[in-house]
Amino acid sequence: MRIGVFGGTFDPVHIGHLLLAETALVQAGLSKVLFMPAYIQPFKQGVQMSSDDDRIRMLNFATKDNPRFEVSTIECDKGGISYTIDSLRALREENAGAEICFLIGTDMFLNIEKWKDSDALISEFGFAVGVRPGYHTSEAEALAEKLKKTYGARIDFIDNPPIELSSTEIRQRVKDGDTIRYRVQETVRIYLLAREKEGQKRFEHTKRVVDLAVSMARRYGEDEYRTSVAALLHDYCKNPDGGVENDIGHAGMAADIAKNEFGIADEDLLNAIRYHTTGRAGMSRLEKILFLADTIEPGRTYDSISELRETCLKDLDKGVYTVLVELKAYLEKKGVAVSVDTEAAISECQGGKSWITEN
Ligand code: ATP
Numbered sequence: 001m002r003i004g005v006f007g008g009t010f011d012p013v014h015i016g017h018l019l020l021a022e023t024a025l026v027q028a029g030l031s032k033v034l035f036m037p038a039y040i041q042p043f044k045q046g047v048q049m050s051s052d053d054d055r056i057r058m059l060n061f062a063t064k065d066n067p068r069f070e071v072s073t074i075e076c077d078k079g080g081i082s083y084t085i086d087s088l089r090a091l092r093e094e095n096a097g098a099e100i101c102f103l104i105g106t107d108m109f110l111n112i113e114k115w116k117d118s119d120a121l122i123s124e125f126g127f128a129v130g131v132r133p134g135y136h137t138s139e140a141e142a143l144a145e146k147l148k149k150t151y152g153a154r155i156d157f158i159d160n161p162p163i164e165l166s167s168t169e170i171r172q173r174v175k176d177g178d179t180i181r182y183r184v185q186e187t188v189r190i191y192l193l194a195r196e197k198e199g200q201k202r203f204e205h206t207k208r209v210v211d212l213a214v215s216m217a218r219r220y221g222e223d224e225y226r227t228s229v230a231a232l233l234h235d236y237c238k239n240p241d242g243g244v245e246n247d248i249g250h251a252g253m254a255a256d257i258a259k260n261e262f263g264i265a266d267e268d269l270l271n272a273i274r275y276h277t278t279g280r281a282g283m284s285r286l287e288k289i290l291f292l293a294d295t296i297e298p299g300r301t302y303d304s305i306s307e308l309r310e311t312c313l314k315d316l317d318k319g320v321y322t323v324l325v326e327l328k329a330y331l332e333k334k335g336v337a338v339s340v341d342t343e344a345a346i347s348e349c350q351g352g353k354s355w356i357t358e359n
Contacts (some may be wrong), residue, residue, distance in 0.1 A: 016163040020130035023160035038082035061187035105132035126154040136138035213293035
């Protein structure tokens with residue numbers, strides 16, 4: 001078995017990375033590719049970058065459809081400066097009997113002799129070197145010949161489609177409001193745009209909603225991917241300075257953007273976004289999950305929250321009813337009109353559930 005290990009910062013992972021990995025699977029005869037985000041890349045020390053949490057989440061989204069792609073968090077779990085030699089040795093121990101092959105673009109390969117313990121790295125592990133436009137393949141080939149002679153290294157060249165793209169360019173395009181469609185996998189695009197729109201601080205709430213919604217999806221048998229997308233986009237149009245109007249309208253606006261700008265056609269997913277603040281009569285399982293996850297995510301702190309969390313994790317419908325009633329009481333106290341959808345949802349629960357009168 002030959003396992004490919006693809007190191008990088010992946011801030012964010014883009015299609016240049018994915019195409020190199022996919023091509024290497026075939027051309028280097030790999031059984032799988034482990035994407036291994038660095039915690040701190042030795043040559044990027046002091047450079048501001050996305051958190052390891054964000055980079056790992058995006059990698060998980062980008063690789064989820066490929067059964068032969070995995071994400072290894074070995075360097076992020078360890079923390080500190082990530083030296084490839086240490087990580088590859090640890091992975092070799094974890095995968096006894098497998099041959100480890102390090103995937104690398106030409107730009108990085110040309111500097112390989114400057115890496116920590118490069119002589120050991122080159123003699124102990126195989127390399128699969130991918131084309132990166134702008135970097136001379138002839139220079140890389142000459143270097144490979146030299147390393148083969150000196151260390152008996154195994155170096156394969158991968159004929160991946162040359163994609164002139166970098167994470168730096170993606171980050172810049174997001175900042176400038178330029179399109180990144182097709183440059184990154186679609187969920188990575190949603191992730192990056194939602195983070196940019198909300199700002200890192202508010203996006204932390206979104207991430208907690210994603211996590212809780214996904215764990216509820218697992219528990220209640222809902223599709224985890226649709227749940228994550230709905231949660232990622234639920235507050236896309238929330239504006240903290242937008243007052244009551246935005247409080248009421250942001251969910252519908254986000255559903256419209258999900259449909260028109262992100263091309264999401266799944267009506268149930270769109271409804272989960274549209275009704276996440278009010279609820280409504282006839283909510284689907286996904287709608288209930290997002291409605292609850294937004295209300296009880298771990299960052300929310302109010303008096304009855306732990307009791308509420310327990311209820312929601314035990315019984316979805318009971319949770320929805322409890323939250324609806326608390327929502328109505330809260331709005332009435334604030335003198336804000338209760339949505340007709342919330343009223344309808346409460347009436348529906350009261351009409352059909354015997355446990356409401358029993359408790
Ligand atoms: P940044 O712009 O932030 O420096 P990057 O796009 O170079 O990022 P990294 O995460 O640093 O991406 O790269 C990880 C690995 O992927 C490196 O080996 C690099 O050579 C390779 N790589 C990055 N972009 C491409 C691309 N467009 N084509 C082929 N290989 C690539």
